[in-house]
Amino acid sequence: MIKGLKTALGAVTVGLLAGTTLAHAQSTDDELVKKGAYVARLGDCVACHTALHGQVYAGGLSIQTPIGTIYSTNITPDPTNGIGSYTFEEFDEALRHGIRKDGSTLYPAMPYPSFARMTQDDMKALYAYFMHGVKPVAQPNKAPGISWPLSMRWPLAIWRSVFAPAPKAFVPAAGTDAEIARGEYLVTGPGHCGACHTPRGFGMQEKALDASGGPVFLAGGAPIDNWVAPSLRNDPVEGIGSWPEEEVYQFLKSGRTDHAAVFGGMADVVGWSTQYFTDADLHAMAKYLKALPPVPVPPGRSAYTYDASTAQALDSNNTSGAPGASVYVEQCAICHRNDGGGVARMFPPLAGNPVVVSADPTSIAHIIVAGAVLPPTNWAPSAVAMPGYKSVLSDQQMADVVNFIRTSWGNKAPANVTAADIQKLRVDHAPISTASWGFGSADAATWGVYHPQPYGAGWTFSPQTHTGEDAAQ
Ligand code: HEC
Ligand code: HEC
Ligand code: HEC
Numbered sequence: 001m002i003k004g005l006k007t008a009l010g011a012v013t014v015g016l017l018a019g020t021t022l023a024h025a026q027s028t029d030d031e032l033v034k035k036g037a038y039v040a041r042l043g044d045c046v047a048c049h050t051a052l053h054g055q056v057y058a059g060g061l062s063i064q065t066p067i068g069t070i071y072s073t074n075i076t077p078d079p080t081n082g083i084g085s086y087t088f089e090e091f092d093e094a095l096r097h098g099i100r101k102d103g104s105t106l107y108p109a110m111p112y113p114s115f116a117r118m119t120q121d122d123m124k125a126l127y128a129y130f131m132h133g134v135k136p137v138a139q140p141n142k143a144p145g146i147s148w149p150l151s152m153r154w155p156l157a158i159w160r161s162v163f164a165p166a167p168k169a170f171v172p173a174a175g176t177d178a179e180i181a182r183g184e185y186l187v188t189g190p191g192h193c194g195a196c197h198t199p200r201g202f203g204m205q206e207k208a209l210d211a212s213g214g215p216v217f218l219a220g221g222a223p224i225d226n227w228v229a230p231s232l233r234n235d236p237v238e239g240i241g242s243w244p245e246e247e248v249y250q251f252l253k254s255g256r257t258d259h260a261a262v263f264g265g266m267a268d269v270v271g272w273s274t275q276y277f278t279d280a281d282l283h284a285m286a287k288y289l290k291a292l293p294p295v296p297v298p299p300g301r302s303a304y305t306y307d308a309s310t311a312q313a314l315d316s317n318n319t320s321g322a323p324g325a326s327v328y329v330e331q332c333a334i335c336h337r338n339d340g341g342g343v344a345r346m347f348p349p350l351a352g353n354p355v356v357v358s359a360d361p362t363s364i365a366h367i368i369v370a371g372a373v374l375p376p377t378n379w380a381p382s383a384v385a386m387p388g389y390k391s392v393l394s395d396q397q398m399a400d401v402v403n404f405i406r407t408s409w410g411n412k413a414p415a416n417v418t419a420a421d422i423q424k425l426r427v428d429h430a431p432i433s434t435a436s437w438g439f440g441s442a443d444a445a446t447w448g449v450y451h452p453q454p455y456g457a458g459w460t461f462s463p464q465t466h467t468g469e470d471a472a473q
Contacts, residue, residue, distance in 0.1 A: 029128065036129025039122045042190035042281075043115065044273035048072045057130075058082075058137040063109050068146030070107055078136035091127050096167040098160050105156035108164070113209060114192035116167035122190065163205035183288025184210070186281055187218075191273075196221050196229035196265055215295040220358065226425060227264030228363040230354050233295040236303050237412075238354050240289065248286035252277070254379035260355075261348040261384075263372045264363060275377040304352045307410035311339035324404025327397050331389065332405075340409040346384055351409035361417050362425075365402050368393075369425050390426050395419035 040046065049072045051060035059074040077084040083091065086101060093099045098112035106112060118126075144151060170189050172181030187193045188210045197218045198206040208217035220231040220238065231239035240248060247257040252274040255262035262270045274282065310321075315338055319325035329338070336342050340351030350356050356364055371388025389398055396419040403415035 029132065032125050032128040033133040034129075036125035036127070037133055038276075039118075039126045039190060040129055041273055041276040042122075042186060043118075043126070043192070044269060045075065047268050047272040048110075049075050055137045055139060057134055058139040060139065060142055063107075068144060068150065070109060070144040070146070071142040072110075073141050074137065074139055075130060076134050076137045076139075077131050078138050081138055081140050082136060083130065084136060088124070088127050091130070092123055095123065095126075098156075098164055104153045105160050107156060108159065108204075111192040111195045113164045113206065114189060114195060116165055117170040117185070117189040119169045119185075159203060159205075163203055165209060177291075179284045180288045180291050182281065183284035183286070183291075186277075186285050187288055191285070193232065194218055196224055197232050211292055215293075218289075218292070219295065223360065223362040224265055226362050226366040227266075228355075228358055228360050229265065230358045231295075232289055233292055234290065235295050235297060237297075237301065238358055239295070240354070242304065242352070242354075243290075245283075245286045245290045248289055249279075249282050252282050252285065253279075253377070255375055255377050256345050256348075256380055258344040259349055260353065261374045263367060263374065263386075267372075267375045270377060271375045275379065301412075304412075305410050306351060307408075308339075310408040314338040322400070322404045322407065324397075324400035324402070325408075327393065327401040328404050328408075331393070332401065335386075340405070340411075345380070347386075350405045351411065353411075356405055357411050357413035359413070361402055361406065361413070364405070365398070365417055365422060365425055368398055368402060369422060395422040395426065398422045 046056060048061055048063075049057050049059050051058070051062075051072075054060050055076075057074070057076045059072045061072045062069050063072065074082040076082040079085050083094075083101075086094070090101050094101070094106065094110075095112060096116045096118060098106045098108065098110065100106055170185045172178075172184065176184070194206050194209060194217065197220060198208055199216060199219055199221055201207045208214060211217050215233065218232040221229045233239040234241040236242045243251075243257075243259070247259065250257045251260055251262065252270065254275065255267065255270040277285075313319070313321055314325065314329055314333065317329075319329055335347040336350050337347075340349060342349040358364075367386060369388060369390045372386045374384040374386075376383045393401070399417045399419045399422050402417045402422075405411065406413035406417075407415050
């Protein structure tokens with residue numbers, strides 16, 4: 001009897017123990033999946049792997065390249081159409097090495113050269129999330145709209161071997177402040193900020209993948225979908241040199257500061273990705289960016305100083321100074337004000353704003369042609385709109401007003417936009433040609449240097465950004 005009781009108790013104890021272990025395993029798995037969901041935010045997988053109005057992670061977002069259209073793929077755990085049958089090793093091969101399960105190389109529109117430095121821990125969590133935290137969607141992948149012979153993928157393998165680094169998990173340099181090291185990991189690894197903010201070389205590779213590449217790292221990219229990602233270096237005029245660390249943090253968290261409003265491709269980044277980062281991670285990125293070594297300022301260029309004469313002239317109805325002045329007063333000043341100061345957290349200032357004076361004016365011409373909506377975020381829920389002027393102003397008027405804001409209130413950018421440039425943006429959504437300005441390296445870039453196929457100039461890896469064509473307009 002006693003023996004029987006003991007046995008029974010033993011069974012109960014074993015049962016209880018097994019129960020605890022199971023529960024424990026369950027909660028570790030849940031935690032891993034939760035961590036993976038966060039890593040997916042860090043990598044902004046959802047922005048590229050979700051079609052406009054499509055199902056989350058089911059792929060199908062079109063990405064324009066000079067040789068044709070490619071589509072992001074279904075990365076839900078659906079075993080037939082998605083990545084449900086991928087082992088961890090195969091998932092790691094795709095993400096960090098750029099090699100698909102069938103052995104072929106991915107287009108570098110998938111930012112695997114940055115993901116190459118993701119840590120094993122983050123990769124394990126990400127895998128757990130995609131296998132157990134994402135809903136499978138049975139949506140077939142779209143074949144790329146590229147015809148033979150350009151559709152052959154083998155040149156991509158050459159690209160990979162020449163330009164993509166051997167994958168190596170990020171290890172901070174000895175003695176780096178832990179917070180800065182975390183910021184470096186986020187910016188150069190999962191966050192792949194350089195994909196847009198670092199200029200690309202003759203093979204369309206990012207010219208530098210981290211600060212060891214010198215001042216070119218995060219020095220500002222070529223237009224993608226006619227939006228230009230400006231320099232993130234501490235250049236006081238064209239970069240974020242005049243931004244306090246706190247404003248970089250605010251911008252990434254809410255999309256707006258007293259001095260800037262997010263738009264274009266960056267609106268996707270804030271909307272889908274950075275607004276979900278923890279405060280600690282956002283502060284780490286801001287601190288890292290502000291700690292990057294200084295960049296040389298072009299000779300003869302002075303720091304920005306506000307010039308009150310533009311506002312004085314506009315206040316006294318004197319618009320004879322420049323052809324765009326009267327357009328500005330009639331169309332723009334109600335929001336951006338005569339003094340170019342805007343209204344904090346609503347209408348961004350144009351005076352001393354790095355995006356207004358960036359060497360390449362494509363972005364600001366584009367925003368005037370097409371308008372934009374400052375996206376609502378969890379931290380700043382109001383959406384504020386900038387109207388598009390393509391049906392209100394002539395090409396010449398738009399060119400004039402762009403040149404006016406580039407040269408007023410102390411802004412000292414070249415007045416280099418013509419009516420023909422605006423016409424192209426309006427009709428073909430074609431970027432403004434920079435060839436004649438002497439810094440047209442992006443135009444000179446060609447895959448043809450390395451490969452038999454003319455991949456062509458202007459390859460931008462440009463996704464059909466969710467904000468690129470604004471449905472709200
Ligand atoms: C800038 C856009 C972009 C981002 C960000 C991005 N991807 Fe991709 N990804 C792509 C494109 C485009 C492809 C397809 C490339 C091709 O067909 O060669 C792809 C392919 C893949 C593949 C291979 C799928 C297959 O069919 O074999 C996987 C897996 C993948 N991505 C996972 C991810 C994960 C996970 C993240 C986030 C950590 C991510 N991607 C972020 C654009 C992106
Ligand atoms: C899809 C391309 C893209 C990616 C990826 C991207 N950015 Fe941007 N970024 C832009 C564009 C375009 C702008 C200009 C529009 C604006 O100011 O909102 C911009 C502007 C910014 C600005 C404001 C600079 C200024 O002078 O106004 C900051 C800060 C910034 N990005 C930080 C980041 C960080 C940090 C990352 C990585 C987490 C990142 N960006 C990733 C495209 C991108
Ligand atoms: C109704 C108010 C309003 C009017 C009128 C207006 N804007 Fe804007 N503007 C905005 C808002 C809001 C944004 C931010 C949009 C975003 O972030 O998507 C903006 C953004 C911009 C930007 C990008 C700067 C940045 O950092 O985000 C430029 C350049 C600009 N406007 C120029 C003009 C010009 C030139 C005109 C006249 C032709 C004009 N705007 C008329 C509200 C306005």
